[in-house]
Amino acid sequence: MRLDLFSIFPAYFDALELSLAGKARESGLLDVHVHDLRDWTHDRHRTVDDTPYGGGAGMVMKPEPWGEALDSVPIGPGGATLVVPTPAGERFTQAVARNLATRQHLVFACGRYEGIDQRVIDEASARFEVLELSVGDYVLNGGEVASLAICEAVARLLPGFMGNPGSLVEESHEDGLLEAPVYTKPALWRGHQVPPVLLSGDHGAIARWRHERALRRTAERRPDLLRPSAVLDSFVVRRAV
Ligand code: SAM
Numbered sequence: 001m002r003l004d005l006f007s008i009f010p011a012y013f014d015a016l017e018l019s020l021a022g023k024a025r026e027s028g029l030l031d032v033h034v035h036d037l038r039d040w041t042h043d044r045h046r047t048v049d050d051t052p053y054g055g056g057a058g059m060v061m062k063p064e065p066w067g068e069a070l071d072s073v074p075i076g077p078g079g080a081t082l083v084v085p086t087p088a089g090e091r092f093t094q095a096v097a098r099n100l101a102t103r104q105h106l107v108f109a110c111g112r113y114e115g116i117d118q119r120v121i122d123e124a125s126a127r128f129e130v131l132e133l134s135v136g137d138y139v140l141n142g143g144e145v146a147s148l149a150i151c152e153a154v155a156r157l158l159p160g161f162m163g164n165p166g167s168l169v170e171e172s173h174e175d176g177l178l179e180a181p182v183y184t185k186p187a188l189w190r191g192h193q194v195p196p197v198l199l200s201g202d203h204g205a206i207a208r209w210r211h212e213r214a215l216r217r218t219a220e221r222r223p224d225l226l227r228p229s230a231v232l233d234s235f236v237v238r239r240a241v
Contacts, residue, residue, distance in 0.1 A: 001029070001030055001031070001101075001103070001104060001105070001106065001154075001155070001158060002031040002032075002033070002080075002104065002105045002106070003016075003030060003031070003032045003033065003105075003106050003107075003108070003151060004033045004035065004073050004080075004105075004106075004107040004108070005032070005033070005034050005035065005107075005108045005110065005147060005151075006035045006037050006066075006069050006070075006107070006108065006109050006110060007034075007035070007036070007037060007108075007110040007142070007143070007144050007147075008036065008037050008038055008048055008110075008112055009110075009112075009142065009144055010034045010035065010036045012110075012144035012145070012148065013032070013034045013144070013147075013148070015148060016030075016032050016034075016148070016151065020155075020156065020161060020162070020163075021151075021152065021155060024155060024158070024160075024161050027160070029155075029158060029160050029161060030155055030158075035069060035072075037065055037066065037069055038065070039069075040064075040065040040066075040068040040069040040072070041064075041065050047062065048061055048062055048065050048112075049061055049062060049112070049113050050062050052114060056114075057114075058113050058114040059113040059114060060113060060114050060115065060116070060117055061111055061112060061113060061115065061116040061117060061120075062117060063116075063117040063119050063120045063123075066109065066116055066117070066120040067120060067123065070082070070107070070109070070120070070124050070127070070128075073107055075105070075127060075128075076104065076105060078103075078104040078105060079104075079105070079128075079129065080103075080104075080105035080106070080107050080127075080128050080129070081100065081103050081105065081106050081107065081128060081129045081130075081131060082107045082108075082109060082121075082124050082128035082129070082130045082131070083100075083106055083107065083108050083109070083131050083133055083147070083150060084108075084109045084111070084116065084121055084130065084131070084132045084133070084143070085108070085110065085111070085132075085133055085134070085135065085143035085146035085147055085150065086111060086115060086132050086133070086134060086143070087134050087137070087138070087139050087140075088115075088132070088134065089131075089132035089133040089134040090131070090132065090133055090134065091133075091134055091136075092133040092134060092135050092146075092149075092150055092153075093173070094153070094173035094174065096131075096133065097150070097153040097154050097157060098157060100131075100150070100154045101154050101155075101157035101158055106151075106154070107128065108143070108147040108150070108151070109121075109124075109143070110142055110143030110144045110146075110147055111142065111143045112141070112142045112143070133146075133150065134146075135149050135150065156168070170210075176225060177214040177215060177217075177218045177225065178214060178217045178218045178221060178222060178225070179214060179217075180209070180210040180211075180213035180214045180217065181213060181217075183195070183198060187199060195209065197209045
């Protein structure tokens with residue numbers, strides 16, 4: 001998978017050299033291209049923002065550098081998907097991550113200030129599949145951290161990314177539930193005992209315990225995930241992918 005990441009703070013993406021993402025780059029599974037948006041400015045101050053039309057606080061990212069930057073992306077026959085992180089976007093979920101993991105080429109446009117002039121996104125839809133995505137109902141300073149979260153959630157679904165692909169199967173959000181609590185050795189730590197069923201060797205009993213604890217945890221922490229419509233949504237998205 002090819003990733004192009006555009007930002008005025010490209011150093012954020014140094015993190016993609018670490019851990020499993022770094023290994024995936026070395027093996028060629030991920031082909032990462034990080035770009036400084038200011039390379040597409042033409043004035044002495046390398047300006048990327050201006051005051052908002054209609055007034056209001058803050059600045060808006062100018063369309064010209066963004067337009068030229070996105071024009072520079074080579075698009076292969078498989079096409080490319082432009083991801084624009086924004087708190088005003090559709091919710092980024094595990095189902096969306098699964099969908100994105102089927103793409104060959106993802107491009108990330110990281111906004112700052114009050115965001116990117118909307119015409120950039122509208123115009124880009126002539127060349128890209130465009131997705132405006134929110135990583136949660138809160139506001140970050142810029143799209144870099146959101147893009148890193150999306151990249152990592154997508155990349156770990158690529159065949160060959162995880163050392164043990166089995167780790168992906170029972171994770172939170174994969175079957176619509178939060179994962180049951182996990183434990184490792186020692187069996188007794190500071191007076192706290194590991195649930196005895198996990199030491200029993202009875203795989204059926206362990207699977208039932210994990211499912212029951214996953215259900216209980218989901219009901220307590222994320223009852224919204226248990227609504228019939230939520231289960232149906234996740235099923236429909238998975239079938240569509
Ligand atoms: N004025 C924008 C609004 O109210 O929707 C918020 C702009 S925010 C300060 C600057 C940038 O951070 C956004 O353009 C976006 O790239 C990123 N960002 C902030 N919160 C985000 C979120 N929850 N999900 C994805 N991106 C986010």
